[in-house]
Amino acid sequence: MTWRRSVCWPGIVVAFCFxxxxxxxxxxxxxxxxxxxxxxxxxxxxxLMTILGLSVLAAFGGARAGRTLLLSLxxxxxxxxxxxxxxxxxxxxxxxxxxxxxxxxxxTGLFKASPPTWLLGAAGGVIGLIRGAMNGGSARAQxxxxxxxxxxxxxxxxxxxxxxGLTVVLEQRRVTIVLRVAASWIAASGLLMLGxxxxxxxxAT
Amino acid sequence: xxxxxxxxxxxxxxxAPHAAAHEVRPAYLELQQTRADSxxxxxxxxxxxxxxxxxxxxxxxxxxVLSEPRGVFRGGAYIERWSVRHPQALVGTTIYIDGLESTLxxxxxxxxxxxxxxxxxxxxxxRPAVVVAGAPKRWQAAGTYLAVGVRHxxxxxxxxxxxxxxxxxxxxxxxxxxxxxxxxxxxxxxLAIATLGYAEAPVKVLNVLIAMSILFLGPEIVRLHxxxxxxxxxxxxxxxxxxxxxxxxxxxxxLTELGLPQSEIPLALLMFNxxxxxxxxxxxxxxxxxxxxxxxxxxxxxxxxRLVPAYVVGTLGAFWATxxxxxMFGR
Numbered sequence: 001m002t003w004r005r006s007v008c009w010p011g012i013v014v015a016f017c018f019x020x021x022x023x024x025x026x027x028x029x030x031x032x033x034x035x036x037x038x039x040x041x042x043x044x045x046x047x048l049m050t051i052l053g054l055s056v057l058a059a060f061g062g063a064r065a066g067r068t069l070l071l072s073l074x075x076x077x078x079x080x081x082x083x084x085x086x087x088x089x090x091x092x093x094x095x096x097x098x099x100x101x102x103x104x105x106x107x108t109g110l111f112k113a114s115p116p117t118w119l120l121g122a123a124g125g126v127i128g129l130i131r132g133a134m135n136g137g138s139a140r141a142q143x144x145x146x147x148x149x150x151x152x153x154x155x156x157x158x159x160x161x162x163x164x165g166l167t168v169v170l171e172q173r174r175v176t177i178v179l180r181v182a183a184s185w186i187a188a189s190g191l192l193m194l195g196x197x198x199x200x201x202x203x204a205t
Numbered sequence: 206x207x208x209x210x211x212x213x214x215x216x217x218x219x220x221a222p223h224a225a226a227h228e229v230r231p232a233y234l235e236l237q238q239t240r241a242d243s244x245x246x247x248x249x250x251x252x253x254x255x256x257x258x259x260x261x262x263x264x265x266x267x268x269x270v271l272s273e274p275r276g277v278f279r280g281g282a283y284i285e286r287w288s289v290r291h292p293q294a295l296v297g298t299t300i301y302i303d304g305l306e307s308t309l310x311x312x313x314x315x316x317x318x319x320x321x322x323x324x325x326x327x328x329x330x331x332r333p334a335v336v337v338a339g340a341p342k343r344w345q346a347a348g349t350y351l352a353v354g355v356r357h358x359x360x361x362x363x364x365x366x367x368x369x370x371x372x373x374x375x376x377x378x379x380x381x382x383x384x385x386x387x388x389x390x391x392x393x394x395x396l397a398i399a400t401l402g403y404a405e406a407p408v409k410v411l412n413v414l415i416a417m418s419i420l421f422l423g424p425e426i427v428r429l430h431x432x433x434x435x436x437x438x439x440x441x442x443x444x445x446x447x448x449x450x451x452x453x454x455x456x457x458x459x460l461t462e463l464g465l466p467q468s469e470i471p472l473a474l475l476m477f478n479x480x481x482x483x484x485x486x487x488x489x490x491x492x493x494x495x496x497x498x499x500x501x502x503x504x505x506x507x508x509x510x511r512l513v514p515a516y517v518v519g520t521l522g523a524f525w526a527t528x529x530x531x532x533m534f535g536r
Binding site: 032035063064066067070158161162164165166168169172 | 309359360491494495497498499500501502503504
């Protein structure tokens, strides 16, 4: 367990400092900008799998870790999104790093590594800040309204709360296999994305 | 007990002028085919007094105007009628609504053909264009009304806030089922009555009463937190039923404003109501899921945090009630 904490977790935090935004297109729900924003994290695999991956890791730390993750991730996402929406247009994609990070997150969950709560909170804060900033920046770049950003932030909070609650319940009921399967899917998705991106790079060169 | 009232009322009076409660004012376009290549056009846009919403129908360029538009203000709407001719009977062409992008409203379009078929579609601010189909299916019309119902409830902050307030009053699963069912039955009754034309409620009075139904729930939630009791706390389903009747008249606005023909009303009513229920149940499901998650994550809320929902519901109810009262008395 010690080597996992010393290697994997700082790795996750550092790696997520470079988390990119991939395919940040706003979806039209035909229900107005709030709902357009609210659906965005649900249809963006990178956002969805990141929140799920972090929730799985939080589950191994129990209710306290779940609470910490929910608060740090949501608050940071909110700050990042509104700050970026106010000041910058960011609409970049770095899919290679996203794929690598999902792989790392998935593998860590697969091995049931339990990070210290403070580290999980810090990781949630950094990831939330960056992904929120990317969401907010792309919303601005696509002329989204501020209600769209409210929708994104609300959706992230609801999603994180539901997933954190669900994963903690599963862990409490000793249904850990479900969490590890979820983590393996995240790792597999990351691996597929990584292979795809590397193949693209190789073809280009 | 009364300490919170001045704050709520003051907030209400301060922000009332900026308040905009849920108001569904869709526009309606009807194209009635009169000959193989001709249509009578009915265009109904929301209006207040002699001011109409700036929405304009743009038919395909090949259309020849047979009779110039004649407009009249009637019943809170501006109604225009004219006739056009198109060589392909509009099939495959695109109709646009100019000015829709800068509004929050919808436009429902119904195209009646000589063969008895009808195309129903919806223009939205995000998509202010509709392609005229050749032979539309009935399920397409049903889907459109379903979407209108979902959009009506999810876009109606006042209705959702009332449901939210009810959930904070409910204690126990059985009471929850009774309360949600009572609200659903009640608003379905008045929605049907109003849509079928058996009764109608004055819109301005109705808006005030709906806002007051939300305001009513704020103090009741505070009472519950203080360990006090009342009929609302003991039997929330009674209140849900009573106010549900009011909200049903409000829902009916989403359909009656369209001025649908009698033949279309049963399908529209059914699908619209199903859409409203789907939206409402989704909202309730998310809230219940959140409540369950907070329990699992062992959140220990401070007393003031637990009172926040009561004050949010009460304050918004107060300023909507104030705004609607001001509107009712012509301010």
